[in-house]
Amino acid sequence: MKEIKDREQLAHYLEMHQITSIFNANIMPHLALYSYEQGERICSQGDPAEYLYILVKGKVKVSNTSAEGKALIISFKTALEAIGDIEYVQGIDFMNSVEAASPVHLIGVHNRWLHQYGASDAELLRFLLRIITTKFCMKSDALSFNLMNPVEARLASYLLSISYDESDPRFNGQLSAVSLRDVANLIGTSYRHLNRVIHKFCEEDLVERSRGFICVKDRERLRALAGHNIYET
Amino acid sequence: MKEIKDREQLAHYLEMHQITSIFNANIMPHLALYSYEQGERICSQGDPAEYLYILVKGKVKVSNTSAEGKALIISFKTALEAIGDIEYVQGIDFMNSVEAASPVHLIGVHNRWLHQYGASDAELLRFLLRIITTKFCMKSDALSFNLMNPVEARLASYLLSISYDESDPRFNGQLSAVSLRDVANLIGTSYRHLNRVIHKFCEEDLVERSRGFICVKDRERLRALAGHNIYET
DNA sequence: GTTATCTTGGGACATATGTCCTTCCCCGGA
DNA sequence: TCCGGGGAAGGACATATGTCCCAAGATAAC
Numbered sequence: 001m002k003e004i005k006d007r008e009q010l011a012h013y014l015e016m017h018q019i020t021s022i023f024n025a026n027i028m029p030h031l032a033l034y035s036y037e038q039g040e041r042i043c044s045q046g047d048p049a050e051y052l053y054i055l056v057k058g059k060v061k062v063s064n065t066s067a068e069g070k071a072l073i074i075s076f077k078t079a080l081e082a083i084g085d086i087e088y089v090q091g092i093d094f095m096n097s098v099e100a101a102s103p104v105h106l107i108g109v110h111n112r113w114l115h116q117y118g119a120s121d122a123e124l125l126r127f128l129l130r131i132i133t134t135k136f137c138m139k140s141d142a143l144s145f146n147l148m149n150p151v152e153a154r155l156a157s158y159l160l161s162i163s164y165d166e167s168d169p170r171f172n173g174q175l176s177a178v179s180l181r182d183v184a185n186l187i188g189t190s191y192r193h194l195n196r197v198i199h200k201f202c203e204e205d206l207v208e209r210s211r212g213f214i215c216v217k218d219r220e221r222l223r224a225l226a227g228h229n230i231y232e233t
Numbered sequence: 234m235k236e237i238k239d240r241e242q243l244a245h246y247l248e249m250h251q252i253t254s255i256f257n258a259n260i261m262p263h264l265a266l267y268s269y270e271q272g273e274r275i276c277s278q279g280d281p282a283e284y285l286y287i288l289v290k291g292k293v294k295v296s297n298t299s300a301e302g303k304a305l306i307i308s309f310k311t312a313l314e315a316i317g318d319i320e321y322v323q324g325i326d327f328m329n330s331v332e333a334a335s336p337v338h339l340i341g342v343h344n345r346w347l348h349q350y351g352a353s354d355a356e357l358l359r360f361l362l363r364i365i366t367t368k369f370c371m372k373s374d375a376l377s378f379n380l381m382n383p384v385e386a387r388l389a390s391y392l393l394s395i396s397y398d399e400s401d402p403r404f405n406g407q408l409s410a411v412s413l414r415d416v417a418n419l420i421g422t423s424y425r426h427l428n429r430v431i432h433k434f435c436e437e438d439l440v441e442r443s444r445g446f447i448c449v450k451d452r453e454r455l456r457a458l459a460g461h462n463i464y465e466t
Numbered sequence: 467g468t469t470a471t472c473t474t475g476g477g478a479c480a481t482a483t484g485t486c487c488t489t490c491c492c493c494g495g496a
Numbered sequence: 497t498c499c500g501g502g503g504a505a506g507g508a509c510a511t512a513t514g515t516c517c518c519a520a521g522a523t524a525a526c
Contacts, residue, residue, distance in 0.1 A: 066377055074373075089366045095373065125358035132362070133322045136369050140307075140328065143376045144299050147421045150512065180474080188380045193513050195475060211521090212474070383482065413504080426483050428505060444491090445504070472523070481514070488507080496499085 001040060004033040004105070013056040013107060017080045022127040023109070026117035032108050036100040042083065045097045049087035051108045055079050058104030063186060064096045073186035075138065076101060076161045082131045088114060089128065101162070146188065149227065154187040155197050157226035159207065159216055180212060234273060237266040237338070246289040246340060250313045255360040256342070259350035265341050269333040275316065278330045282320035284341045288312050291337030296419060297329045306419035308371065309334060309394045315364045321347060322361065334395070379421065382460065387420040388430050389458035392440065392449055413445060 004010075010033045014020040023031060034053075036042060042053070045065055055077060062074040074096055083098055088111050118124045146154065184194040198214065201207045206222055208215040216222065237243075243266045247253040256264060267286075269275055275286070278298055288310060295307040307329055316331055321344050351357045379387065417427040431447065434440045439455055441448040449455065 064373075064377070066381065070381060072377060072380065086366045086369055089362045090370070095370070119359070120355040122353040122355055122358060125355060125362065126352070129322045129358060129361055129365070132365055132369060133319045136319055136365060136372065137323070137328070139369065139372050139376065140297075143372065143379065144297070144305060146376065147305060147379050148299065148303060152512090190514055191474095192476080192515075196513085199476080209475095385482090423484055424504090425485075425506080429483085432506085468526085470523100470525075472521105474521080475519090477516105477518080479515085479517105482512075484511070485509085486507105487509105489505085491504080492502090494499105494501090496497100 001042075002035045004035050006033065009033060010107065013105065017054075017056060019054070019080065019127065022124050024117060024121050024123070027109060027113050027121075027124075030109055030113040034106045034108055036104040036106065038100055038102050038104075040100045040104075042098040042100060042104070042106070043094045045094050047094050049084045049092065049094045049111070051084055051110055052088050052114060053083040054107040055081040055083060056105050056107055059101040060098050060104060061101040062096050062098050070188075071182070071185035072188050073158070075142065080131075082128070084111075085128055085132055086135075089132075145227075151187065151189045151193055152197050152200070153226050154189075155183075155194065155201070156206075156222045157228075158183065158187050159214065160219065160222055160226060180214075234275075235268045237268050239266065242266060243340060246338065250287075250289060252287070252313070252360065255357050257350060257354050257356070260342060260346050260354075260357075263342055263346040267339045267341055269337040269339065271333055271335050271337075273333045273337075275331040275333060275337070275339070276327045278327050280327050282317045282325065282327045282344070284317055284343055285321050285347060286316040287340040288314040288316060289338050289340055292334040293331050293337060294334040295329050295331050303421075304415070304418035305421050306391070308375065313364075315361070317344075318361055318365055319368075322365075378460075384420065384422045384426055385430050385433070386459050387422075388416075388427065388434070389439075389455045390460075391416065391420050392447065393452065393455055393459060413447075 010031060011020070013033070014023070036058075042060060043049070056079045059076055059078045060081075060083070061076055063071055064074055065071045083106070084094065086092075087094055114124070145157075180194060180198075181191050184191040187194070198207065198209060202209055204221075206216075206218050206225075208217055243264060244253070246266070247256070269291075275293060276282070289312050292309055292311045293314075293316070294309055296304055297307055298304045316339070317327065319325075320327055347357070378390075413427060413431075414424050417424040420427070431440065431442055435442055437454075439449070439451050439458075441450055
């Protein structure tokens with residue numbers, strides 16, 4: 001994580017996403033712009049949530065570990081998105097872990113300033129409501145998707161999410177350094193079963209595997225299998 | 234549905250739940266108190282959401298039907314809870330159907346007045362944020378619960394939710410006139426499989442069945458099976 | 467280089483769940 | 497009363513998924 005001390009770029013991001021007005025003059029000076037490298041951890045489940053982050057560039061991966069120690073993918077998110085918003089409202093620790101799935105830029109602001117200057121700012125509150133209700137709807141969809149679809153569809157969806165970065169065509173189709181065991185946890189199945197499904201995908205020429213790495217060969221047919229991509233955005 | 238034209242009782246409910254201050258003087262006159270009988274439909278998925286409802290007494294059942302026509306239970310909710318809150322913020326139709334699972338009292342207010350008098354009311358906005366983030370956290374839990382637990386646990390949880398009404402001990406353990414086919418859809422499984430699990434519960438003396446009705450015999454052991462009750466509140 | 471260890475992929479089997487179909491029972495209509 | 501329709505329970509079988517374990521290649525320690 002690196003702070004980008006460039007007020008102009010920060011202002012540029014605010015304008016680009018049309019959220020200049022959600023931070024009033026009192027809060028504005030307390031905004032900071034941060035940069036994260038791909039794979040870098042942004043926040044960890046259980047840590048005290050002291051900052052509200054606004055994702056303005058790049059893609060992040062949100063995951064959660066249950067009490068029994070099982071990890072689940074929640075979603076991949078791109079701008080415009082908030083991190084720590086629920087936690088700010090509820091005054092709780094981070095519910096999930098978030099890491100950068102690509103190079104990422106975040107705007108961060110300490111909850112202290114939100115409390116102090118934002119608690120009565122209808123513009124900010126409405127922004128939070130918008131963001132959170134959108135999240136809620138997606139979570140709602142995810143619930144049905146997971147309940148109604150087999151691992152096959154979930155894996156297809158996951159592969160589509162992770163294998164494509166619009167900003168860098170070189171990476172297309174390359175499943176990066178994610179261990180397959182992690183992937184299994186992330187889509188909510190066992191490593192064993194994941195292997196079975198990958199095997200099947202290979203036979204059908206949808207993907208290619210070589211020692212721990214997966215290469216997507218046929219995005220279109222994967223998309224058909226996934227139905228709609230539940231992990232995206 | 235019947236309107237209860239009793240401003241005092243309405244005020245009483247607001248106080249009881251400590252939400253007197255979330256509706257400002259402009260909105261207050263537009264509040265109405267409604268009463269629903271057990272089983273009565275409160276709103277239907279896909280209908281235009283014109284009102285925000287606050288559940289102040291009783292229990293409601295929230296369900297959702299997917300595009301493929303499969304119904305899923307979302308949750309059971311008791312006061313204090315909002316219905317149509319997400320829809321109000323997003324300006325969308327009802328995402329779910331809600332029906333009274335017991336005699337229910339709701340406070341209703343037309344979105345028109347919320348827009349007109351509440352859009353800049355930080356108190357109201359913060360109330361919505363609180364309610365919605367709470368909902369979000371529960372939905373989050375439900376997601377994991379459904380992904381991680383077999384039908385057995387979900388049924389146990391469902392039976393506990395539906396078979397107990399604190400306010401009327403006579404109904405304890407009686408699964409009312411819900412068709413088992415509905416129950417199957419509600420917990421996200423097939424009717425056939427539901428029968429299997431019920432059969433197993435019978436063998437273990439957890440419940441008793443007689444021609445379409447289920448009677449809970451051992452709440453404690455059911456609770457153990459359910460882990461934590463995901464459909465409640 | 468050799469051995470102990472670890473990771474990866476996959477076999478064998480058990481369990482969970484879905485689909486299709488049959489049987490039984492109740493109830494209304496002729 | 498008798499018959500047909502429709503719902504309810506369950507049998508048979510297929511599929512999805514989990515658990516345990518093993519074999520082969522890769523890695524690390526010595």
